[in-house]
Amino acid sequence: MRPVRSHPIHSARRWFRDLPIRRKLTATTLLVSTTAMLLTAVPLVVGDLHRAQRDLLQEMRGLAAVVALGSAPAVAFLDPYAATETLHTLSADRRIRGARLLTRDGQVFASYVAPGTGVDPFRGRAGLSGADDCGVPRFSVGRLFLCAGVEVGGQSVGSLELVADLGFLQAHVHRQIGIAVGVFLLALAVAWGLARALGRVIAAPVQELAHTAATVTTTRDYSRRAAGEGVGGMVARDEIGALTTAFNQMLEQVQSRDWQLQQHSERLEAEVEARTAELSASVEQLRMAKSEAETASQAKSQFLSRMSHELRTPMNAILGFSQLLGMAQDEPLSERQKEYMGHVTKAGHHLLELINEVLDLARIESGRMTLSTESLDVGAVVAECLELTRAMAGDRHITLVDATHDLPLTRVRADRVRLRQALLNLLSNAAKYSVAGGTVTVSCDTDDNDDAGDGGKKGADVADDTGLIMLRVTDTGPGIPAPLQEHLFEPFNRLGAEDSGTEGTGIGLVITLKLVEMMRGRMGFSSRVGEGSQFWIGLPRVGPGEAQAADTDTAVGYVPAACKPLMGAYTLLYIEDNPANLHLLQELVRQCATESRMLSASSAELGLLLARSEKPHAILMDINLPGMDGFEALRRLRTDAATRSIPVIAVSADGMADQVQRGMDAGFAAYVTKPFRMVEVLDALRAALKVKVAR
C-alpha cells in the first residue's frame, strides 16, 4: 500500500478519489485485508506472549517449589554444601540465570550463578526479601525474579530466590512477530494478486467503457462498441455489464440517429442541388425566353418602324402631289375632281396619322423615344390644344369649354410636344366619340381632391413629392360600357368604333398612357354609359421655387387671336415629321398669312422634291427628321442650282447654344427653337422674305 501522506483527511480522500478504478480496488482490498490481519494478528501475538509468560511463570514456580523442597533439609540443618549442590541441579535449565537460598533472618545461605552470566543477577537485591514477604514474581528488564518459601514440616526455614532469563521469551515473541509479519506479507501478496485479478474483472469493463466513450467523443465514430469481458466478448450480467449494454445501445441509437441525420442531410443536399439546378435552369430559360421575347418585340418594333417609314415616304408623296393638284392655278380642277381630291387627301392624312402613331408606339416600345421635360404653363398648353381641335369640333357641332381660364398660373414638368400630343389625343377622342351638339370641357385641379380610384393608370415612376396636376377632359358622349373598359388601353382595340365610321387607329390611348408614364405622371378615366366619359392626366407639378425659371411668354405655342399679318402672296414649304407642329404652322399661315399658301413635307426627301418643283419663297426646316436630317437637306438644297437661293429657316427643339451656332454656321437664315413663338416665326419669315425680295 502507498504510504498515506500526512495531509489532512480530505486531501487523502481526494487522492483516493482520483485514483484509477483498478488501483482503487487494489488499495481497498489491501487496506481491508491489512486491517483484518492486524486485528487478527495483534491479539494473537499479544495473547501468545501472555501465555508464554504465564507458562514460564508456572514452570519457574514449579521449579522453585521443587528446589525449595529439595533444599529444605539443607537449609534446616544449615548445610551450605548440600544446599549449593541442590541449587546446582538448576543448571539443567538453561533459562535459569541464578538462584540463592536465604535463611529466615534474610542471610544468604547458598547461591548459584549460571555459567556465562557475567554479572551477579542478584546484585542490588541482597537481603531484600525476608522469608515472609516472598510473594509476587517480578518481571524486570529481560529477567524474571521469583521467590519461593523453604519449609520443613510446615515450618518456614528460609526462602529460595530464582532469576530466569526472558531472552528466550523475547526470542519467542520475535519469532512470533516474524511469523506474523511473514504471514502478513504473504497474505498481502496473495490479496494483491487477487485484487489485481478481481480488479481486472471489475475495472477492465469500466476502463473499456471509459476508453470507448473517450474515443467516440474524440473521433465521433459512433460505430464503436464497448467490448465485453472474457471469452467471446460476452458482457457480464452484473451492473457494469448492464451499463456496458446500455452504453452500447445508446451508441447504437446515436449511430442510427446520426446515420438518419446524415441520410437526411444528404437527401436535403441533393434536393437543394436539384432545386438549385432546376431554378438556374428555369432562370436560364426565363432569361432566354425574355431575350427571345425582347428580340421578338424588338424585331416587331423594328419591322413596324421600318414598314411605317417605308409607307410614309410614298404617303408623303401622295399627299404632297395631291396638294399641288388642288392648288394648281393654271389648270383648275373641276368640282367633281376637287371632291375626289378632297377624299384622297383626307384618306392620305388618315393613313399618315396612322403611320405616325404606329411609329411613335414602336419608338416608345423599343425605348428610342426620348423626352425633354421642362416647366410648362398648363393654361397655355390647354388653350393651344383647344385651338387645334376647334375646327374638327365645329364640324361636329361640339362645344369646347376651357375651364382652366380662371386658374392661377399652374405649371407642370413635361415635354411640351408630347404633352400636347397626349392632350390632343384626348380632345380629339372626346370630340370624335361625342354625339352632335355635345360639350367637351377641359378642367384642371390638383390631385388632392382626386377621389376617383377610377381605373387610374399610373406611371412606373410617379413623382409624388410635390403632387400631381390633373388635366381632365370631360365629354357628354355615349360613354364606354363597363365590360369594354378593361380593353381600353389595348393597342389597336377600338372597342367596336371601327364599325361606326369614325376614323381612328386604336392606339391613341396606348401612346397617351405611355407618354404620360414617361413624364412620370398618371392617367385614368371614368365613364358611364349614356352620361359621358372623363379622361384625366396627372402630371408632376412644378414647385413655386422653380416657377421663375419658366419662360415668361404666355403667348407661346398657340396661334394668337390677333397677329401682325404677313402681307404678300408667298409659297412656303414646311419640312416637318411631327403632325402637331405641322398642324400648328398651317393654322398660323391660315390666320396670319392669308394670301400665302403653305406646302408641307414630312421627310427631307419629299421636301427636296417639293422645293425643286415648286421653288417656294422660303423653307422652314425641322432639323431632327427621320432618315436624312435638316443639315443634310440644307446641304442638298445648296448644291442644287434651282434651290440654292431659297432661304431656309431651321426649326428645332434643340435650343442649345452650340447647336444654334452650328445651324447658323451651316447656312440657315435663322434658327427658331421649338416650341414655336409664333411672333418669332413670323419675324424670321419676314426677315428671310425681305432679304429675298431685296435681292
Added chain:
Amino acid sequence: MAQGGGVGEYELKAAFLYNFAKFVEWPAAGQQEEFTLCVIGGNPFGAALNPLSSSPVRGRAVVVTRLSDPEEISRCNMLFVDALALDRLPVILQRSRDAHVLTVADIDGFTRRGGMIGLVSEDNRIRFDINTRAANDAGLRVSSRLLSLARRVLGDGTSGTAGAEGVGSGMEGNRP
C-alpha cells in the same frame, strides 16, 4: 557459617533437635497428644529449648521434660542424652529402643555405641551421624533426605535405609 554471631552452640543444637523430629517417623500406635522431648543427664541447653515448646511438631504441641530416671523414658518421643548420663547409657538405649524413642546426643561415638543420632562439631559447624539400625530397631523410620545430610550413616544391611558402619565410613570420604 550459620553458627556465627550471637547464636550459641546449644541454641543451634536445640533447633537441630526440633528439625530431626520432622524427618523421622514414629510408629502410629500409642502416640500421645503431645510430642515430648526429654533431656536426661545435665541440661546443657539452659533456656534454649523453651522456644521449641511454642512451635508444634507434626501438629502436636512440644513438651520439654527433664528426666533423671531412665525408667521414665517411655513417656518420651525424643531423648537428648547429656554426657552426665553416659554411665547409664546402655539402660537408656535399652529403654529407648523399647519405647520407640529417638535418641540424640553430642557424645563422641554415640552412634557406635548404639545411639541413633550423634551431633558432632566439625570445621566450626554442627554435623550429625545416624545409626539407622538402632532407629529401625526402635521402630523409627529416618527420612532419606535427613540421611543425605548425615556425615556418617551406620547400620545393618537389612534395614535397607542405611548402609553398615563400613559403608557409612566409605561415605564419609564423599563429604566435605
